[in-house]
Amino acid sequence: MANKKHNKHKKKQAHNTEPISHNDPIVKTKEEKKYLERRRLYFLIGALLGLVIAVVGGHIVSKSDTEFNFPDIDSLSSLDLFDSWTPKLSKFLPKALLEDELFGFSNKKKSKVDLSEDFVVGKSMKKEDPSMGPKYPVIMVPGVITTALESWYLSANDAEDSLNDTIKCSPESYYRKRLWGSIFMLKSMIFDKKCWLKSLKLDEETGLDPQGAKLRAAGGFESTDFFVPGYWIWNKILNNLGVLGYDSNNMLTAAYDWRLAYLDIERRDKYFSRLKNQIELWHKTHNQEKVVLFGHSMGVQIVYYFLKWVESEGPLYGNGGDNWCNTYIDSIVDISGSVLGAPKAVPALISGEMKDTVQLNEAALYGLEAFLNKKERVDLLRHWFGIPSMLPKGGTLIWGNKTHAWDDPSCSANLEENYPYRNFGNCSYGDFIRFSDTNETYSVDAAFDFINYGAPDWFVDRTKDQYSYGIATSELELEENNKNHRFWTNPLEFQLPKAPDMKIYCFYGVGNPTERSYVYKHSNATTDPPFVVDYEFGGQGGSRSVFLADGDGTLPLITHSMCHKWAEGKSPYNPGDVKVKIVELKHEPKKFDMRGGAKSAEHVDILGSAELNEYLLKIASGKGDEIEERKITDLQYWVKEMNWPL
Known part of the structure; x- marks a missing residue:
């Protein structure tokens, strides 16, 4: 049935430019596919190995462990290493090597402007249209794990802590250090693993700070500028907004502790209250201008959660009233949002695995298991109560049943590539x-x-208390769910605000093979959970134990279905007829560029996409109406034929 619909949709899609089928981005030569899939992984492993060698070497030559610090290296958190080191490298590297574009060091003038370079998109747009400038204040909400976390714990009574703690740690050595998102994180992981894990885990009963640890999201733009030195996250967007004239008076990074369940972010840190107050202040001080919210990945879920929180009544809610969103928010920008969930969250919580771990070679896999085995990884993830918010939502309506799914491949296209399916x-x-x-x-x-099999009760209970993954079957049910935070991470169970003047932009990558389903086996190993991915299935070093579909490398295409449903106009899901504009960005990575270059639409690297940056600048400067929709996949047709209950 799915294949017939797929063929029919192809005819409807003939007017679109550069149409993508399942046989276009997915079916490549084996060599090219392996290269594209593993390029980033090898880069990160190599970078990590280099850092480990540096750390170990520094540790050996240091006088004592207490003197083992990296103040100079830690200060490089906002440094793009290769660009900044080129002048220094010229002192001892051959000129021919520095001018070799293969290594990315060339300073030769190129015939074409490299749109992946800092500030280039902003300067080009400003040159083309000098009237462009800041109109709406901008708030950026980062995704999961990309916000740095700092330790703020100090003990007033070391003796009491020593009696109560089974793991002895030195809070002074961690104080105001980044235990997530820094070189110090790597040092702590290697030399102080038990204390590092203890600091990162939340309390099992309260879901908040455990005894003897207190981590908080780092503040300012640096919290999400770079994850580690050289690996940018929001840096490109910040730079281009700066060209238009944005600064700390009209631009903000709303960093949060992504480990927490969403309501606990408010309960502990008053995150949503502070976000509401900031928006109201800017509205007052910027000539009644509304605010634009940029969200990425899990940050998009945080934004939609905020829309419900701010208008709802209750002791931990915003109490802003039904018109708050329409009054204060101009646009929501959904950048690769995990709105209907991410399949990779499932194996992560079952066995601490995902495609990236499955496809490691034997040596790397052995090292990972020796350092942090599957049981330890699952245990850590279960102590991060924000992770279950990213589990798939909508059941078989969205993700398919045992007969078919909307994004099913064509089995007849390539018998060899579909070998794993034949077994089932x-x-x-x-x-x-x-x-x-x-x-x-x-x-x-x-x-x-x-x-939930074998999971502790505290994990199961907190997940049920904070999240829901089903589908509302009546408009009355949607309206009731609007009052309960448990449903606010699932757009199939809540309504968009009645904000007819508000706009939503959905930008996401397509054409990049993305994990979609998995082959498991039962395990009796003492270091394994009860179920583990079958690394030996189908040969190919475990690559066939994870089935790939179209997407951005992290989120499959189907998770963006809600953008298309909202775009249909006024409905029980969109009672205020919020206008939705959708642009699908084809993933076209540049060879020899570890981050894919200006045309990458990979889940994280899309933040450096020249096209995306252009759209964001237009929206911020009040020219969002100039953006043209582009739908190059069949998702729009799948959504129309889904059996929606409303």
Whole structure:
């Protein structure tokens, strides 16, 4: 059935430019596919290995562990290493090497402007249209794990802490250090693993700070500028906004502790209250101008959660009233939002695995298991109560059943590539989890049973208390759910605000193979959870134990279905007829560029996309109406034919 619909949609799509089919981005030569999939992974492993060598070397030559600090290196958190080191490298590297574009060091003038370079997009747009400048204040909400976390714990009674703690740590050595998102993080992971893990885990009962640890999201633009030196996150966008005239008076990074369940971010840090106050202040001090919110990945879920929180009544809610969003918010920008969830969150919470770990070579995998085995990884993730917010939502309606899924591949296209499916009798991604040792298959709904199997009660109870993954079946149910925070991370169970003047822009990458379903087996190993990904399935070093679909490398295409549903106009899901504009960005990475270059639409690297940056600058300067929609996949047609209850 899915294949017939797919063929029909192809005819409808003929007017679109550069149409993408499942046989376009996914089916490549084996060599090219392996290179594209593993290029970033090898780069990160190599970078990590280099840092480990540097850290270990520094540790050996240091006089004592207490003197083992990296004040100079830690200060490089906002440094783009290769660009900044080129003048220094010229003192001892051959000139020919520095001018070799393969290594990215060339300073020769190029015939074309490199749009991936800092400030270039902003300067080009400003030159083309000098009237462009700051109109709306901008708030940027980062995604999961990309916000740095700092330690603020100090003990007033070391003796009492020593009696109560089974793991002895020195809070002074961690004080105001970044235990996540820095070189210091790597040092702590290697030489102080137990204390590092203790600091990162939240309390099992309260979901807040555990005894003997207190981490907080780093403040300012540096909290999400770079993850570690040389690996930018929001830096490109910040630079281009700066060209237009934005500064700290009209631009803000709303960093948050992504480990916390969403309501606990408010309960502990008053995050949403401070966000509400900032927006109201800017509205007052910027000639009644509204605010634009840029969200990325999990940050998009935070933004939509905020829209419901701010208008709802209750002791921990915003109490802003039904017109607050329409009064204060001009636009929501959804950048690769995990709105309907990420499949990779499922194996992460079942067995501490995902495509990136499965495809490690044997030596790297052995090192990972020796340092942090599967059970330890699952335990850590279960102590981060924000992670379950990214589990798939909508069940078989969105993710398919055991017969078919909307984004199913064509089995006849390439028999060799589809070898793994033959063992299970079908080609459907709707078989979300397959067991190679029993030939049993399960849909996405059953995945929650595997996540909860053997999980402690505190994890299961807090997940049920904070999140919901189903589908509302009546408009009355949607209206009731608007009053309960448990439903605000699932757009299938809440309504957009009645804000007819507000706009939503959805930008996401396509054409990049993305994990979609998995092959598991039962495990009896003492260091393993009960179920683990079958690394040996189908050969190919485990690459065939994870099935890939179209997407951005992290989120499959189907998770963006809600943007298309909202775009249909006024409905029970969109009662205020909020206008939605969708642009699909084709992933076209540049060879020999570790971050993909100006045309990358990979999940994180899209933040450096020249096209995306151009759109963001237009929206911020009040010219969002100039953006033209572009839909180059079949998702728009799948959404129209889904059996929506409303």
